[in-house]
Amino acid sequence: MPVPYNFDEIIDRRGTGSLKWHYNDDTIALWVADMDFKAAPPILNTIERVLQHGVLGYTKPTDALYQAIIDWHGSRYGLALNKKHILFSHGVIPSLALMLRMFTEAEDAVMVNDPIYAPFMTKVEQNSRTLVTSALKEVEGKYQLDLADIEAKIVEHEVKLYLLCNPHNPGGRVWTRDELQALLSICKKHDVAIVSDEIHQDLTLNGHTFTPFLTLAEGYEHKVVSLTSMTKTFNVAGIKSSIIFAKDEALINKINWQQRLSDEHDLNLFAYEVTYSAYKEGREWLAQALTYIETNIEFAVQFLNQHLPDIKVMRPEASYLIWLDCSAYGQDDKTLYDALRDAKVELSAGIQYGDAGHLKLRLNVACPKALLIEGLNRMHAALNSVNGHK
Structure with a gap:
């Protein structure tokens, strides 16, 4: 039987020079496309072996x-x-x-x-x-x-x-x-x-x-x-x-x-x-990671459909990134993005991906589910306060 890997482990990346987790507060990072999972043990073992060689x-x-x-x-x-x-x-x-x-x-x-x-x-x-x-x-x-x-x-x-x-x-x-x-x-x-x-x-x-x-x-x-x-x-x-x-x-x-x-x-x-x-x-680690990611995608889609139904969710066919049309929540990209930052959750602002990214956000769900839940709850609170949404 394959050894199960623990993708629920929360690893604090603040203060490590991480691009994704550069904050001095408790902001939840759901933006740049890297995962918050520990690298596969075979890879870590390889690095350790190289270091031991000296x-x-x-x-x-x-x-x-x-x-x-x-x-x-x-x-x-x-x-x-x-x-x-x-x-x-x-x-x-x-x-x-x-x-x-x-x-x-x-x-x-x-x-x-x-x-x-x-x-x-x-x-x-x-x-x-x-x-x-x-x-x-x-x-x-x-x-x-x-x-x-x-x-x-x-x-x-x-x-x-x-x-x-x-x-x-x-x-x-x-x-x-x-x-x-x-x-x-x-x-x-x-x-x-x-x-x-x-x-x-x-x-x-x-x-x-x-x-x-x-x-x-x-x-x-x-x-x-x-x-x-x-x-x-x-x-x-x-x-x-x-x-x-x-x-x-x-x-x-x-x-x-x-x-x-x-x-x-x-x-x-x-x-x-x-x-x-x-x-x-790395095949077994990847297979388990994809299973975990797909579960997170399903959870995020259901959460958004239930709590932020005005968001149009584009379900991905690959990756751990979900493209969200938030045009129902205003007409200004900066206002939308800043509302999330004020709620201490960060997604990628869609406008950086071209004109078609106007009023869109990119959500990264490759993280422990507990972080995803907290980030989505903060997102819910932030967007429901934009332009009087309730």
Whole structure:
């Protein structure tokens, strides 16, 4: 029988330099996308073993590490990889910036969806590219790609690169194979490169199937790159480690060369060791974590439906993030956000994810249930006081 892991344990993260828990009071943090669960014991044991060894010298990726990555993605998603398809990076966002340099020049148009994880937009603009957005359509409580709008804007703006988020953040959609095929057809027709951020892939929830974009890209692999990481999956974001996948030899060599120009092609000892341990030994912890997260999602949805029925809840298909439409509670984003902060509970303000995030909030439920209950109760009190709601 598997050993049960304790996801109810409350670990005080204040005073540790935590980004999420930076407060000097008893605010409940339900915002930034990391979990409040202790990392998987196999990972902690790996770190302890490295420390006990005592030598923390220069390190390179081992064949065993490559094989663990290959086995994980092959067995879970049918993504056939070999060692030559894999590069390492310090993070998905640095990799996004690198991909802008790979596929575009200054002023070239780059398309993202709206809403989207904020760095998709900021990195495009900070790298002097032209940001083009295509708003997602909300149909029966979930987002869909507006394929007609995507193609029209690709043509109008001569888009060179499409940055895809799959599973989607903040909406939690796991794009279907058919949706991805349709998007690929449009991009192939207009010679648009595709970079797919797949960092939430392993957090796909029951009843949904994640499709790696590279499994669809045969014949177009010179224009497709996927980015992922085990750090989100196993709650080790403080250990900077991510992976770049590309199947075209010339493209992967070009990316590798660009990384080496600034010596950004390797990771530290702990990143390599933790990545190996996560993919080799983390399956049971992840399975139990997902079960706990799904229970928290169900609890949060029922609580909001009962106590804040004017909120439109978008149930996620992946991740532990719930997208909430709070437009019934006012017309000003700052007022909405500040009401929560005054009640000592923090969610992510939706407006940071683009214009479509107006009067929306992103709720993180990857925490012990006791913290979630307290946070939701504070949220209930705060929003019922906004604009006279009772």
